[in-house]
Amino acid sequence: MIRLERLAKSFGSLRAVDDVSFSVPDGSITILAGADGAGKSTLLKMIVGLVKKDGGRVFLRDKDVSGDLGRVTAITGYMPERFSLYTDLSVEENMNFFADIHQVPRARRETLKKKLLEKTGMLAFRGRRAGALSGGMKQKLALSAILLASPEFILLDEPTTGVDPLSRIEFFNIIQDLKAEGRTILMATPYLAEAEKGDFVIFLRKGRVLKSDSISRLKKTFPARVFRLQPRLPVFEALKSLPPEQGLRQNVYIQGASLRCLEPPGKDFRRLIPHTKAEEENPTLEDIYIYYERSAGAPEGREA
Amino acid sequence: MADAVRVRNLVKRFGDFTAVDRISFEVRQGEILGFLGPNGAGKTTTIRMILGLLVPTSGEILIQGRDARREIKSVKRLMGYMSQQFSLYPLLTPAENVEFFAGISGLDRKAIRAKKEALAAGLSPSLMKQMIRAIPPGIRQKIALFVSMLADPEILFLDEPTSGVDPETRRHFWEEIYGLKQRGKTVLVTTHNLDEAEYADRMLIIDRGVIIVEGEPRALLQESRAASVEDLFKEAIRRHEAT
Numbered sequence: 001m002i003r004l005e006r007l008a009k010s011f012g013s014l015r016a017v018d019d020v021s022f023s024v025p026d027g028s029i030t031i032l033a034g035a036d037g038a039g040k041s042t043l044l045k046m047i048v049g050l051v052k053k054d055g056g057r058v059f060l061r062d063k064d065v066s067g068d069l070g071r072v073t074a075i076t077g078y079m080p081e082r083f084s085l086y087t088d089l090s091v092e093e094n095m096n097f098f099a100d101i102h103q104v105p106r107a108r109r110e111t112l113k114k115k116l117l118e119k120t121g122m123l124a125f126r127g128r129r130a131g132a133l134s135g136g137m138k139q140k141l142a143l144s145a146i147l148l149a150s151p152e153f154i155l156l157d158e159p160t161t162g163v164d165p166l167s168r169i170e171f172f173n174i175i176q177d178l179k180a181e182g183r184t185i186l187m188a189t190p191y192l193a194e195a196e197k198g199d200f201v202i203f204l205r206k207g208r209v210l211k212s213d214s215i216s217r218l219k220k221t222f223p224a225r226v227f228r229l230q231p232r233l234p235v236f237e238a239l240k241s242l243p244p245e246q247g248l249r250q251n252v253y254i255q256g257a258s259l260r261c262l263e264p265p266g267k268d269f270r271r272l273i274p275h276t277k278a279e280e281e282n283p284t285l286e287d288i289y290i291y292y293e294r295s296a297g298a299p300e301g302r303e304a
Numbered sequence: 305m306a307d308a309v310r311v312r313n314l315v316k317r318f319g320d321f322t323a324v325d326r327i328s329f330e331v332r333q334g335e336i337l338g339f340l341g342p343n344g345a346g347k348t349t350t351i352r353m354i355l356g357l358l359v360p361t362s363g364e365i366l367i368q369g370r371d372a373r374r375e376i377k378s379v380k381r382l383m384g385y386m387s388q389q390f391s392l393y394p395l396l397t398p399a400e401n402v403e404f405f406a407g408i409s410g411l412d413r414k415a416i417r418a419k420k421e422a423l424a425a426g427l428s429p430s431l432m433k434q435m436i437r438a439i440p441p442g443i444r445q446k447i448a449l450f451v452s453m454l455a456d457p458e459i460l461f462l463d464e465p466t467s468g469v470d471p472e473t474r475r476h477f478w479e480e481i482y483g484l485k486q487r488g489k490t491v492l493v494t495t496h497n498l499d500e501a502e503y504a505d506r507m508l509i510i511d512r513g514v515i516i517v518e519g520e521p522r523a524l525l526q527e528s529r530a531a532s533v534e535d536l537f538k539e540a541i542r543r544h545e546a547t
């Protein structure tokens with residue numbers, strides 16, 4: 001288990017992480033979601049000690065590891081948002097380099113490397129220069145590299161940003177395999193459709209936990225009904241011409257060619273939007289995120 | 305009226321690798337065209353050729369009916385570009401970036417001041433004082449869009465503008481793109497967020513340098529009976545990979 005207790009970090013007057021506590025259960029995939037600047041990356045960096053905490057404690061396997069970097073890195077793999085391997089080295093050379101850093105014994109090295117590159121589908125590309133890999137392949141290589149240390153805890157910072165949809169699915173399948181092996185995964189992502197396959201979610205907002213729970217429970221206890229509306233007007237027009245009814249604008253958003261309409265108890269927002277078709281649907285993680293995020297107020301810089 | 309962009313049999317080879325393989329398509333005046341495809345399919349290469357940043361191996365590019373290679377100076381003025389990577393200077397403030405890029409675009413002092421004021425009207429004063437690198441990515445992208453519109457281009461190319469941007473900010477960004485269309489601008493936009501393709505008037509899917517799907521999102525969905533653009537995309541790529 002990863003347990004965070006009252007973590008805090010400020011940069012000047014900005015409270016990037018503000019009194020954050022939560023746990024990541026063993027063998028789960030926990031998703032860290034939230035607007036840009038909500039504190040996701042800072043939080044991950046604080047766990048592995050890349051950003052110094054102002055306060056709070058980090059527990060791994062119920063041991064307080066704050067300040068014990070050696071202990072953290074021995075059992076934790078961290079994959080930063082930006083590709084951080086050597087672009088001038090081949091896939092194989094990058095793996096060798098990381099095997100050296102992690103002091104993987106020579107005897108085990110070849111088998112482990114082969115196993116990991118096979119797992120991530122990168123074996124066929126072992127001779128290719130890392131700089132010449134596609135976005136999705138780079139991320140798979142970066143993941144393979146951190147797996148060399150056989151980490152129990154895996155922290156991923158937006159691993160699929162800029163990666164095409166098919167490679168994204170592939171990458172997430174690998175993450176699910178890692179979970180099946182019993183590893184514990186904490187992953188920040190802006191793609192909530194992808195996050196649906198996780199077990200738990202933590203929504204951050206302005207450095208604080210906005211909402212956190214198991215994904216299934218969040219859905220079960222979601223207070224609003226969700227409708228997919230086919231508006232009479234094109235979606236952007238329909239959105240612009242919403243009547244000034246209290247709470248309406250806050251609960252309607254565009255999704256492809258339809259509008260999503262969230263109706264808290266006692267509200268009948270649908271009748272205020274001219275539409276040709278309305279279907280009730282189960283809430284998605286995106287519905288839930290937008291609902292709570294908007295209930296908390298407009299995000300900073302919204303007016304930009 | 306001539307199409308905003310017309311591409312005929314466009315080819316780009318790098319050594320023995322064919323990045324773009326005889327593609328033809330057009331971007332119609334005043335439309336939003338969604339340009340989709342896997343990483344490395346040829347999207348950015350195509351855009352860079354249209355913009356004159358990369359010389360095609362062969363093929364023809366017409367911008368509002370004019371030959372893009374022969375009349376490069378005049379057609380360049382018609383086009384704006386927001387690249388995949390941030391095209392802003394990270395150590396400058398939003399206003400300094402505007403000043404710099406407006407200067408390059410040949411705006412005079414008065415016009416530059418007006419642009420800076422317009423930007424300030426849409427950003428909180430605290431953000432205006434920050435360096436770009438300290439500003440959240442979603443807002444940075446909006447500033448980058450503002451900058452790419454400084455010279456008031458007719459045709460705008462947005463390369464993955466919503467990559468890594470949270471769900472709320474992505475939608476605000478699309479409202480801005482739609483606002484450009486309403487002002488009569490033509491927009492070509494690439495994205496990996498496939499639900500966004502439905503905001504476009506038409507969409508193209510390119511894979512391994514070849515266009516494999518072209519049409520209006522809604523019509524394509526009906527025709528293929530796919531539940532979403534994502535399903536349509538997966539199926540199209542799967543079929544193409546099998547060939």
